[in-house]
Amino acid sequence: MRRLWPLTVRGTGALILGLTCFVVAGETGVHELVYFGILLLAVLGASIASLYLARRSDVVTRSLVPDVATVGQEALVSVRVGVRTAVPTPxxxxxxxxxxxxxxxxxxxxxxxxxxxxxxxxxxxxxxTVRGMKRGVHPIGPLMVRSTDPFGLARRSNVFGQKTQVTVAPATVDLPPLTDYAGAAGGTLHTTTNQLGQGADNLVARTYVPGDSMRRIHWRATAHRDSLMVRQEEQESTPEASVVIDRGVLRWSTEAMFAPGADPGFETAVVTCVSAVARLVHDGYAVEVLDTDGTVLAERIDGSDMAEVDILLAQFATITARRDDSLGRLTRMFAGVTTGPIVLIVGRFDPADVELIAPVAHHSSLPMLFAVAPVGDALDRAADIGWRVGVIDPDADLAVAWAGAVGRGMSHAFG
Structure with a gap:
């Protein structure tokens, strides 16, 4: 009712006063009160007409700087309202x-x-300015403009229904570099210098094995031998890393499957995932982002290509958990290959899960495992078979867990 009532407090008082004049005039016979009441009603009518009878069109557009907002960071929203009206507006x-x-x-x-x-x-x-609070795609709008007549008797609220979808990407944490572990981690950019002086004539092709990147296929050798061949030197000169996030909903709460930002533990896993990718790409690794069922969540990002990392952040704004549990398929993804760092991020992690991922540690120069909710001595067992392990907690410092896992093999990141 308050929104439908067109008069302000002053206008409502004028209406009551005008009606009172008619009543008093009828009781006392003072005809001047009738004229005064009519004048008040006429002024009220003119005030309402000035707001509601004027033809007015408005178009609202919004833009953000930066284009993609980030959880915990501010973004500037610029709103442009195009107005056409036949009469002046207050x-x-x-x-x-x-x-x-x-x-x-x-x-x-x-x-x-x-x-x-x-x-x-x-x-x-x-x-x-706005600050990102929850990952996802959120609509800003509609815009409401409330105006009054020059006498302050009537009011009108114009609602412009155009909405703008705003993407809120997950936050990233600046993690310690892996440069001190270049030799153990499969090499970073310094490995490329070992290949200097080798021209295109020195390429060595080998038979394709499951897990090789399709970008390394040597098409000339493939045509010559009638079987898929890959460039052996590129594997040596371009260090590769894999970041794997387990989205199986059985390891998270069911809310994580329906909406971004609903499960704090899953949000921590997403932040860990994108932060690890940013760190590895910055260190010169070519990184692939995978689910434990083998689904490619992001195409390979070449080393030092931070622009592609920004694109990844926007893609991960809407990622959610899925129904199936596929941690056991992880071994097949890395069977027959030896790669650089593998960062595995899980939710609930049981002792029985250790056996499922045990062979993977032997196919990576730096296997790293981060769990949100480890059970019992599961992480201790994983550390015994070669994993660098850490506990990630929504209220703790991720950088501490990362540094501890890389440096000591075990880190509990509780605040």
Whole structure:
């Protein structure tokens, strides 16, 4: 009812006063009160007409800087309102609708505008800042502009229904580099220097084995031998790493399967995943991001290509858990190959799971395992067979867990 009532407190008082004049005039016979009451009602009618009878069109567009918001970081929202109205409009207030995935104060003064009969559309630029609160895609809008007549008797709220979808990417944590472990981790950029002086004539092709990147296929040798061949030197000169996140919902809460940001543990796993990718790419590794069932979550990102990491962050804004549990398939993904670092991120991790992933540790120069909710001595057993393990907790410092896993083989990151 409050939204439908067109009068302000002052206008409501004027209406009551006008009606009272009619009643008192009838009781006392003072006809001047009738004229005064009619004048008040006429002013009220004119005030409402000035707001509701003017034809007005508005187009709202929004832009963000940066284009993709990040959890915990601020972004600038610029709102452009195109206005065409036949009569001058008084100043008012504006309020933009902010979803739960963002926080911010989106309100202010909407300026007065003159008549647009002789001119083109006027443009009003508004701006405010928002902070990412929850990963996902969230709609900003609609925009509401509330204005009053010059006498402050009537009010009107215009709601412009255009909404803008805002992508909120997961946060990234600056992890310690792996440069001190280059030899043990399969080599970083310094390994490439060992290949300097080898031209295209020195390429060595070998038979393709499951797990080799399709980008390393040597097509000339493949055509000559009528079987898939890959470039052996590229494997040596381009260090590779894999980041694997287990999305099986049995290891998380069921909420993690339906909406981003619903399960704090799964959110920690996502942050760990994108942070590990950013660290490895920065260190010069070519990184592939996989699910434990073999699904490629992001195409291979070449070493030092941080622009592709930004694209990955936007892709991971909507990633959720899935129904199947496929941790046991991890061994087949790395069978027959030896690679650089493998970062495995899981939720609940039982002692029985250790046997499922035991062979993988022998196919990596730096196998790293991070669990949100380890059970019993599961991580101790994994460390005994070669995994560098760590506990990641939503309230703890991920960088500490990462450094401890790389440096000591065991790190509990509780705050």
């Amino acid at each position: 100043p008012g207030t504006w309020l933009d609708t902010i979803p739960k995935g963002l926080s911010g104060k989106a309100e202010g003064v909407f300026p007065a505008l003159g008549s647009g009969l002789r001119g083109s559309d006027r443009v009003v630029d508004l701006s405010y």
